[in-house]
Amino acid sequence: MRKSRTRRTLAALGTTTAAMGIAFSGLMTGTAQAAIGDCPSNRFCLWQHSDYSGRGVPFTGRANAPAGFNDAASSVYNNTNTTWCIFSDANYGGSHRTIGPGGRSRDLANQGFNDVTSSARPC
Structure with a gap:
């Protein structure tokens, strides 16, 4: 009985986290x-x-970038089949760069975006 309650609780937490957009x-x-x-x-x-x-x-x-990671990204890899955007400001504001599916940059300085990213989302 206790295990099934724990599983239900964990499932509910996962659903709540997804619904809140915490990614x-x-x-x-x-x-x-x-x-x-x-x-x-x-x-x-x-x-x-x-x-x-x-x-x-x-x-x-x-x-948004997690605590301690705001304006700290220097490389990126999009291991999805969706185009993503990284933004210079929190809440998807400011200037942005687009990274296509499978796209990567070993040094964001090459795109003028080193230590700039504050948020990210699928475009």
């Missing part, structure tokens, strides 16, 4: 060579440093 799904870490492979399927991932190194953040849907 940040944890942190990733890894070396430059391995980090891009750490971006799970159907996730949009940002990394703290160029070459997919440092702390990584996977997204499943629209979200």
